[in-house]
Amino acid sequence: MARLLQLDASAAVEGSTSRSLTAAFAAAFAAVPGNAVVRRDLHAEPVPHLPHPQLHWAAPLRSGSAPAAAGEALQEALIAELLAADVLVVGYPLYNYSLPSSLKAWIDHVHVPGRTAPSAGSPLAGRPAVLVATRGGDYGPGAPNEGRDLATPVLELVLGEEMGMDVSVVACQWTLAGNGPDREERVRRGGLERAAALAAVRELGSRLR
Numbered sequence: 001m002a003r004l005l006q007l008d009a010s011a012a013v014e015g016s017t018s019r020s021l022t023a024a025f026a027a028a029f030a031a032v033p034g035n036a037v038v039r040r041d042l043h044a045e046p047v048p049h050l051p052h053p054q055l056h057w058a059a060p061l062r063s064g065s066a067p068a069a070a071g072e073a074l075q076e077a078l079i080a081e082l083l084a085a086d087v088l089v090v091g092y093p094l095y096n097y098s099l100p101s102s103l104k105a106w107i108d109h110v111h112v113p114g115r116t117a118p119s120a121g122s123p124l125a126g127r128p129a130v131l132v133a134t135r136g137g138d139y140g141p142g143a144p145n146e147g148r149d150l151a152t153p154v155l156e157l158v159l160g161e162e163m164g165m166d167v168s169v170v171a172c173q174w175t176l177a178g179n180g181p182d183r184e185e186r187v188r189r190g191g192l193e194r195a196a197a198l199a200a201v202r203e204l205g206s207r208l209r
């Protein structure tokens with residue numbers, strides 16, 4: 001039996017591409033007998049900003065004033081939920097070239113040097129983490145926005161390099177067609193992107209554990 005933690009951060013409750021892709025991943029995962037899915041909607045039930053800077057560190061590494069017990073308890077719950085998962089899938093749109101703030105707040109709680117990091121000795125080392133990134137525009141090779149997705153590199157760095165998880169990225173671009181003269185071509189490319197992303201999440205969801 002394997003357990004999936006499914007995180008969603010889109011502010012769109014309906015019509016969200018990232019939510020539809022994480023749902024397809026979770027459905028493929030749950031189709032394997034014995035597998036279970038735990039879901040956390042970071043938009044519907046937001047994690048607050050990290051309430052105290054010392055929460056960034058594992059307890060033995062802290063100095064100065066102590067964090068309040070309530071903040072510590074929430075952090076413990078979020079870390080325990082992550083540690084209980086064999087596989088992580090995270091759906092997030094690009095917002096202003098960056099992470100949705102709801103997802104950033106979750107990252108600030110679970111990335112804890114001395115506890116979940118560094119990667120050498122991290123309890124999460126080697127566990128699969130699938131990043132499902134949606135973008136309104138084109139960030140591919142040669143596009144004016146190439147290299148301007150500043151969300152995915154942060155997640156690769158923190159979940160992958162720092163926490164030691166085995167990160168895969170499924171990106172889906174061109175979700176916004178706009179109204180310009182090239183609208184038809186944008187819609188066509190968006191459709192191709194969605195079909196490829198759907199195939200990728202289904203394959204990963206049925207295979208990872």
Ligand SMILES: Cc1cc2nc3c(=O)[nH]c(=O)nc-3n(C[C@H](O)[C@H](O)[C@H](O)COP(=O)(O)O)c2cc1C
Nearest residue numbers: 010012016017018093094095096097134136137175
């Ligand atoms: C507040 C906000 C900021 C956005 N910023 C960007 C951006 O910087 N680049 C981009 O390509 N799309 C941007 N978009 C568009 C979303 O990334 C795009 O619509 C995406 O598909 C939304 O994901 P979802 O369908 O899962 O909700 C933005 C959308 C919102 C609501």
